[in-house]
Amino acid sequence: LRRTRPTGPREEATAARGNSIPASRPGDEGISFHFDFNAFRSRLRHPVLGMRADESQEPQSRVRAQREKVKEMMQFAWQSYKRYAMGKNELRPLTKDGYEGNMFGGLSGATVIDSLDTLYLMELKEEFQEAKAWVEESFHLNVSGEASLFEVNIRYIGGLLSAFYLTGEEVFRIKAIRLGEKLLPAFNTPTGIPKGVVSFKSGSWGWATAGSSSILAEFGSLHLEFLHLTELSGNQVFAEKVRNIRKVLRKIEKPFGLYPNFLSPVSGNWVQHHVSVGGLGDSFYEYLIKSWLMSGKTDMEAKNMYYEALEAIETYLLNVSPGGLTYIAEWRGGILDHKMGHLACFSGGMIALGAEDAKEEKRAHYRELAAQITKTCHESYARSDTKLGPEAFWFNSGREAVATQLSESYYILRPEVVESYMYLWRQTHNPIYREWGWEVVLALEKYCRTEAGFSGIQDVYSSTPSHDNKQQSFFLAETLKYLYLLFSEDDLLSLEDWVFNTEAHPLPVNHSDSSGRAWGRH
Secondary structure, three states, X not given: OOOOXXXXXXXXXXXXXXXXXXXXXXOOHHHHOOOOHHHHHHHOXXXXXXXXXXXXXXXXXXXXXXXXXXXXHXXXXXXXXXXXHOOOOEEEOOOOEEEOOOOEOOOOOHHHHHHHHHHHHOOOHHHHHHHHHHHHHHOOOOOOOEEEHHHHHXXXXXXXXXXXHHHOOHHXXXXXXXXXXXXXXXXXXXXXXXXXXXXXXXXXXXXXXXXXXXXXXXXXXXXXXXXXXXXXXXXXXXXXXXXXXXXXXHHOOOHHHOOOOXXXXXXXXXXXXXXXXXXXXXXXXXXXXXXXXXXXXXXXHHXXXXXXXXXXXXXXXXXXXXOOXXXXXXXXXXXXXXXXXXXXXXXXXXXXXXXXXXXXXXXXXHHXXXXXXXXXXXXXXXXXXXXXXXXXXXXXXXXXXXXXXXXXXXXXXXXXXXXXXXXXXXXXXXXXXXXXXHHHHHHHHHHHEEOOEEOOEOOOOXXXXXEOOXXXXXXXXXXXXXXXXXXXXXXXXXXXXXXXXXXXXXXXXXXXXXXXXXXXXX
């Protein structure tokens, strides 16, 4: 590994201010690299925070009040975190303390990094400055635990990249690149398909267990962030790592055109023939369509892989229940499980996002499909006592869109359903999506708000649910951001300029005239 001695906060702060960096440190070329932020900003088609067209229009007063309510919820979530758990990864609102967890390898402040862009776009300026100051002074990368490559990438790398692209503050760019370098050992496998766990210990190989398999959603959800790491550092290694993953996936034999959830990073073969658009598979598909959009529609390979995968999903996984609900089942070696996870509810938004570049004869079909899946996910909320949806819901024997056991009846502040409402609203402007989003706001306030923050609940079918004592960082990154966007004008983080990573961190579309350093034309 590049750095053998730990970096103290002072040295990192010096680097962050762009002062001279000690010449004795190899690998600093990405830090001293000049990214032309003003040129990047000038290429955006819309002001980042939009034109605020609705501020003067009276009929908009209700939607403005709704937006302000979501902003107040963010402020409350942030202030509770700051008061009881600042610097820890997540707040535990019932015990009024912080929680570190074991996913992040010793990194801390997940909620801070996940909140930066949400605070910025809601114009919570004081809170944003508090978060930025914590990153400058207290976000240390000299940790030595074992971390989930996927979680560190989508939350930390994604959050830092977005904060940089929104503000131009160098500290975010530098921390993102430094942390990106710490993830590279995960790719030291025979195939280049990374292991799920990366060791931050100096000199460790980054992978050990030959028998374990890598998860499609995890190694398939690095593409957006790693291209931006190359863009901001000038270091091609990041883009090369994810291009290689793409190459392996393109060449490998797919059963019926479907991508199973598990792949061996040693042999490069599928490990089991389980296929899911929910957890384990979900964001791989999302990153295909978003890679196409983020490339300024030049990455033909991503486009083709996405539409081919979607056709296979439609052919083999898509079902309509006896009650008329459209859902995406899970596939186990050819046998369908007629259930859908909350995580799979992002797919309505994804299919809507991808509809406009489909073959002309399929566009209307995909728009309708997106609306139907989103309606099914709304039903999973509407059919519970709390009007919040369960972790998973089934379609069998007369009971539809409900969980069948307590172990699947929890709601942990997840964003996927409101994410789809946001995309469907932007595409159709059908007021039903704002109504459904408002139902979620009211339910969150009623059942998840506690005296010291928001908490998940253990049973959505109980009108007096128990809290799980966790304010997930993705609640601030995603759930509240998507709700805020749902009640905002379309040019606030316009989809012409930005794609959201799978933690709702906005990354810019490549508008440059050439295809840029990281965006090879395929």
